[in-house]
Amino acid sequence: MRHVGTVAGREIRSLFVSPVAYVVLTLWAVLAGFFFLSNLIAFQTELVRMQQFGAFDMVRTVNLNDHLIMPFMGSMWIILIFAIPGVTMGLFASEKANGTQELLLTSPLTIWEIVLGKFLAGAVFVLLMTAVVAFFPGILFVYGDPELGKTLSGLLGLLLVSLTYVAVGAFASSVTSNQLIAFFLAFGVLLLFLMMPFIAELGATRGALGQEATAADLMRWLSTGSHFEQLLRGLVDTADLGYFAFVIGTFILLSKAAIESVRWR
């Protein structure tokens, strides 16, 4: 396992000499600023309106975490669905296109070192993205008093969602040598994950999923949203952490199988 870092290090350096990393990071930072500001303005408008109507009881219940930080991080979540496939599309696909896969697979590296190295590179990148997001609630700590625990648990949620998406994106990149296909495949899978609760709802009301709602329940459980929401609310539950570990582990295993299958074709 000692070459996981070697593989990851090369990948990160390549990511940062390509325009992709900068485009994604810049857009991410700009959008974060935009959504933070718009949520801040909405928050203020709401406060002013409540005061005008003399709803002082409600004003007391309004807080920075639930009414500003949560919706802000919720917006950033949606952008991840576009941003992460852009970061991960080249992880394996470019090795195949360059012919460097032949170098990797004929070197004394294990498949685990290759796959985990690639995942680690993606993980470092999304850690950077999460740090960019963390900057904005950080400002609030200077001027107000949001709850630290809730804010940190929300950031943890965003990071876990990002890592899950990296695992999905890595898998998409492992089954093709075309980066564009890898991008849209990852995007499609993530969109499906996003829509899972709606599909479940549709199925449940139409009765299409049968009397027992097990299929609908399973779909709801599989969707990232509900687990992320728990963390946004400040509820760090092992069941939700387990969900992320499960999905990340599954897609890493699938990537490993895809890379290994090159050998067995």
Next chain:
Amino acid sequence: MSGDAPAIEASGLTKRYGEVLAVDDFTFSVGRGEVVGFLGPNGAGKTTTMRMLTGFVPPTDGTATIAGHDIFADPLAARRAVGYLPESPPLYPEMSVEGYLRYVATIKDVPRRVRREAVDRSLERCGLVEVRRRVIGALSKGFRQRVGLAQAIVHDPPVLILDEPTVGLDPIQIQEIRSLMADFAAPGEGETPRAVILSTHILPEVEAICRRVILIHQGRKVIDQPLSELIAGGQSLEEVFGRETSRDISAGAEGAMENAP
């Protein structure tokens, strides 16, 4: 003891791609100090054989040992013992020549304290010292080929496998690469001799550096002889090549002939 084992020992190597029998029951061995030329028409199975030896694709049947390490039983040790230049050099266009070679040295398990030395030596041997800081993507085709070669020798492996190594090189560079291969196989006093296999379509190249020729045709070994014996009767390598590869020896063809009236 792996030090005494032949550099390459392949027995019954077979590779099937669906219906295509790319390599068929290929047995041969290469000793240390030998430079062996793989000859054969397009699609003969040269690349596929090299890919099996280097661990890129597993044989459908048969096995091989590299410097005494079985490619199935001890794949990491077998791969560590090989330097491999694939048909298209495996390069990262965005990396610098030096950075790339340092990376390859690392994943080939060259110890950290001698890595720098190893990179410098292969830069020097392949005539890359002047371009060491250049980005690979900005190099000419010939220079990229040299980087591919430098990558294959950076960890000083006992076995070197080169798939059409002189493609795209200028005549002077071809000379240098040829002498590099010869030096590599039979170095000076005190150094252990190594084995080199190269595939090529350039017959004079074989005559220039290979002591032994293995001719592959339709996935099978049809000739495995020292070059001196092969051209002893005054016949040229071209004549031998033409004669041996004009026959259809595939399994299907044999069956067809037997059934013919």
